[in-house]
Amino acid sequence: MMRFATILLAAVCVMAGGADQRVAAQVALPQVQLPGAIRTVPSLPDIDTQPLISAGDRLPGVRLDRIASLVRRNRDSIELDERGEPAVRGVLVANGVDSAMIARAAKDGFALIDRERIEGLDLDIARFHVPEGRNLARARKQLAKLLPDAEVDVDNIYFVSGPGGALPQSALAAAAPAATASLGLIDGGVAAHPSVAGRVEQRGFARGAPAASRHGTAVASLLAGTGTVRGAAAGQHIVSADVYGTDPAGGNASAIARALGWLVQKGIAVTTISLVGPDNKLLAAAIARAQQRGMLIVAAVGNDGPAAPPAYPASYRGVLAVTGVDAKGRALPEAGRALHVDFAAPGDAVLAATGVASTDRLRGTSFAAPLVAGRLALLYPAPAIDRIAPAISSLVMEARDMGKPGRDKIYGHGLICGSCGGR
Template sequence: MQNVSCKLVISVTLFFSFLAIGPFAHAQNSSGKEVIVVYKNKAGKETVLDSDAEVEQQYKHLPAVAVTADQETVKELKQDPDILYVENNVSFTAAGSTDFKVLTDDTEDTENFEQWNLEPIQVKQAWKAGLTGKGVKIAVIDSGISPHEDLSIAGGFSAASYTSSYKDDNGHGTHVAGIIGAKHNGYGINGIAPEAQIYAVKALDQNGSGDLQSLLQGIDWSITHGMDIVNMSLGTTSDSQILHNAVDKAYEQGILLVAASGNDGNGKPVNYPAAYSSVVAVSATNEKNQLAGFSTTGDEVEFSAPGTNITSTYLHQYYATGSGTSQATPHAAAMFALLLQRNPAETNVQLRAEMKKNIIDLGTTGRDQHFGYGMIQYKAQKADSAYAEAEQAVKKAEQTKTQTDIDKARKLVSQLPNSNAKTALQKRLDKVQSFRNVKDAKDKVVKAQKYKTQQTVDTAQAAINKLPNGTDKKNLQKRLNQVKRYIASKQAKEKVAKAEKSKKKTDVNSAQSAVSKLPAGSEKTSLQKRLAKVKSTNLKTAKQSVSAAEKKSTHANAAKAQSAVNQLQSGKDKTSLQKRLDKVKKKAAAAEVKKVETAKAKVKKAEKAKTKKAKTSAQSAVNQLQKSNEKTKLQKRLNAVKPKK
């Protein structure tokens, strides 16, 4: 975008005066008049639809149908018992001044316009607290919104009869929208609620004029699409029962409606729909916090806001300065959005009460006809001081980069209400934490390189795992992997040496596991050869032991051979030796049975002969037996034998 300046180059005169009650001019034709028919029940609706009237609009949330009908049909509808009443399709106009001063960019080099209106309402304090209107849906029922680099339009709808586009062809709606939500992008202007979701509801035409039918359609659309706030910088001097019912219905659905009090001057009645109790009526103040000369006043005025010489967005990517309660109203609507973001659970009723705490009382003390409860002015709350404390903690964490300060800042940030500013603080903390994590990982890798213990390696690996994929993580992992290889090599060497010394199967298995983890190379090959030699030695020992047991099938030899076989790894050699050993065990068992029988016979002979020679012979036979219950019993019997003298 080119640089913009405040030099006045064009003055565009727009017809925004209020029209008297009566049908809207462009809708008139010789065959009938436009009316709004309000029905009592389903039968009444069917009566309207089945009549000779031409249906212009049906409403989803309102018991009404907009039609064009001749006098006779209108008369019949009025007399129908199922019809509540019939109203003329009255006109509305934008509540702005008689002209906009359009600004262009041909001489000055500044990129920002001065906005005197922001200082009196102290909105910058709200921004510092992270309040931007994020998550709040605002319908701007106006002349539409024109595409602009300083605006984001969330969506919209056209209730105007001549176009389906909600694009602004007048400028008024775009001006209103900029006051609410112009981006904070470093150029142009700053909207009061830059992150609010703004919806363009086009109900006014290229002349800034519209009618009741279109306004009702805009309100109906706002209910259907769940708007939080509706801004209506428009009005008429004509009361309307169906309009009254429509705004009441929207209010019952939780929508907060804000409207311009009018530009007819002090002492003139507040315009509709602002005059209805379900709508917040806004009057305009000037640069001196005085009532603007054009502002309509009355008991219905609830709040006031800056409304003179307000610079905002305009058609064709331009900016313009305008005055009117049209400009004051979006100030209030945007401030309501900030309050709703601060307290998202509050209802529209509660928000109106909350706004009373965010004003400066002007004029007569208390509520008055000029300023209502007062001019809107953001008041900092505890949440604001909490944000300031959290921001300071984040700054300290950014300076010290210590984990203690990071944790303290994160705790304070977590206690803030959800907002864009909170998210921004969290992102800053995440950046500091990322730096801290990298530093911690580097420190732990250095420690692992120095001490080369499994504990230091595990600690370093855990720190590396926290890092996002990238160069830092990749390089640190390489360094740690070198330490891991050193430790693995050292452990494998130690375990192979232990296996060589003990030749136990458990040690051999442990050594084999350690060697298997090593990367292929000469070191692994060498250790594997040493380990294979241990396995070979164990096999040789087992073979020798089994052969010895086969030659002399004693229990002792069998046990020794079994111990040697147990040290072997599973395989054909072990299976073959075990089979041979099992035969030895069987032979030894048979021999043991024979020894037991011999011992029994000799003990029995000693018990009978009771001679020293017989007892000695029996004792020799019992001694040759393996430990068992049978040996114990025989020994007891033998102990009981008392040789004759």
């Protein structure tokens, strides 16, 4: 597990010049630890196209209201875990289990739902029903104690970190012809906007998926759009995994894990995940295993403000966390901080595709992340451990320093693609 981190650190150490110190903390990030747990899938509430709020002290309330609204509207499929985070109702997921463990769990009332192997990640998981009369929090603790050698968790749900909304099914981009692609996207489905039409391969990992979405379309256009909306890696092909579809419990950790496995199988080098939620053992395991196979993951820090809990997957070590800035280079007040921030990119009044024939100026860290991912994909077109350090070093050198000299906690290494997003 430590081999990936060791290789990266060694690669950084052989680089010469002042960039070494700027890159070292960044490239040494994937210290791989493999947890394991899994669940089902969710669909998120729309987030308004306007800034979440301008007053930082209200942001935590906005986040809590969003979670409460999601649970209230979907009580039959979503409930809260012990941290107050949304998760798939009545389901626990574990990895590292064998038949004897499953039999032991069954004796204590944890009936097996199914077992699954996530190809690409070589991750074996088992899903269990929560026994009747036990809440999710209590059941998770009991199963974890019952199976101390396994990784047990709930199936947390992750929100898009920017304006959302479904589009008509007829808007879905048609299947693209087979082509080599380095860019992966985990989000909602992508619509057939001219900026990306004919260059998106899609697959669904939730009920009703793939289904066109405003958010997924916007992120895809900022990754590789051409024409009206020009992405950071204009003209590139995209492999897109829809983890939401029409499922009220879409966007869960298990759906994201399956999507990562598929993208690894497709040979994707750089994947954008503009979704936010809590730390989760299954998600952490999936991220780590994808990293071990050479994938670089770029994630938004979210829009819940610096006082919110750390956002994941952006906060995982090895994930490139991206914040958003406005036209004057100021960090968005609603931007989260994650446990680390690596780069900044335009995140206000960003021009993006939002449907088959529509474009809008959008705001949110969701739309900064693909600008960084697109630039990175041009430097890192195929997964190869020995090419990670040079690629990230080049990206760091491309960044325009902002804030305090050198890397800082607000802008990371600096601004990428400052003229992107219709600026």
